[in-house]
Amino acid sequence: MSASDKTLADRTYRQLRGDIVNGRLAAGSKLKLEGLAQDYEVGMSPLREALARLMGDLLVVSEGQRGFWVAPLSLDELDDVSRVRALIETEALNAAIRNGDAAWERDVAAAFEALAAVEEHLPHTSEALPPEQLETWEARNRAFHAALVSAAGSPMLIKLRDLLYQQSERYRRVSLNVSRGWRNVHDEHRAIYDATMQRNALRACRMTELHLSRTAEEVRKAMAALAQDDDQVSGGKA
Template identity: 65%
Template sequence: MSPDKTLADKAYRKLRAEILDGHLGAGQKLKLEALAKDCAVGMSPLREALARLQGDHLVVSEGQRGFWVAPLPLDEIDDVSRVRAMLETEALSASIAKGGSAWERRVKEAFERLSQFEEGMPSPGTERPAALLNAWEERNHAFHAALVSGSGSPCLTRLCEQLYQQSERYRRVSRMVSGGRRNVHEEHVAIFRAALERQTLKACRLVEDHILRTAEQIRLAMSLNELPDA
């Protein structure tokens, strides 16, 4: 990897984390000189990083006017959640039908890692700091990826991954504002058991409910004015 690519990746990871953690707020204008200084990179690597963030739907640009942190429109999370639920349940159904021992092993390993972490998290109603949410997100990602990994369709798997990433920012906001009031661990346990017992209809229904419940949680938070201005 060239030095510029390394610097661009460094800036990308730093800015992505700051957006997901809320340090860079929705709709905030991004000042390139300040960002370059903060990330300790030049303009070329910074612009490459910003281009990648646009691909992640975390940054938007308007012609020559500059870059902004992408807003958090409610209609987008509704749309993303519906499409993600459709594709992820299709991929899960195929994985249950086609997945062999390697798929089962991957699902078990990802679930055990996630479950152990969730069991040690603060009790419902307790504030969840950003570092804790970051660690949870990594394990949650691995579990959902494992569930659909046996579908046999690289295209479907790739689309599921893209939609998971697109919904990550909303999911983190939901986890922060909920204060843990929703018992996501129990939802994961139920999904895991149904998938491994090859109960296709039940597993798909649980995954769909799991995804759409987050959208409901976001809507509730916005109605209570708990979210920052989007």
């Protein structure tokens, strides 16, 4: 692959990944190569390279010669992702608290302050969050959780955590797209942050487990609500 094709593959990979995680490409939908090449203005070779990388991220699946699909969502996978992410994230956080230096503390503090600046303005009603504000919150939430574990000292542990975070974000978007109001997620982040700054690994890991389990429960409720809506639409068409 030429250097230009490699650059195009990287760009297409990032665009496709964002569209899958954000739900713009629906779970379970067929990915038609001709349409993707036109939509993303890319040739077949870099497009296939991007899709291969997304398969490695578990965001795209392929069935023999039948083509590519956006990976489906399921409650079983939600439970599995949530359980394994909690194991990996708490292990990484425990190591980071043990190994982190003053620079790490400053990075965590800066990431938390940036996130808190957004969370102070989150609605606690059924009001939908504007897309721009949602994207800002997602970016700062991602940065905060990444900063917490950044001093873990294990590239493989960080890589696994990043993969699981990406899967979790995809599911979390489902709950954010169902307007049910926001729980007080800032208090949860504050509890994790305070325990981390106090170097209380046991409490920080416990608060992280609770945070992740509450998020998974919100997603489960949202998926159930969407399934009920689909049943009602199907019933109405019968």
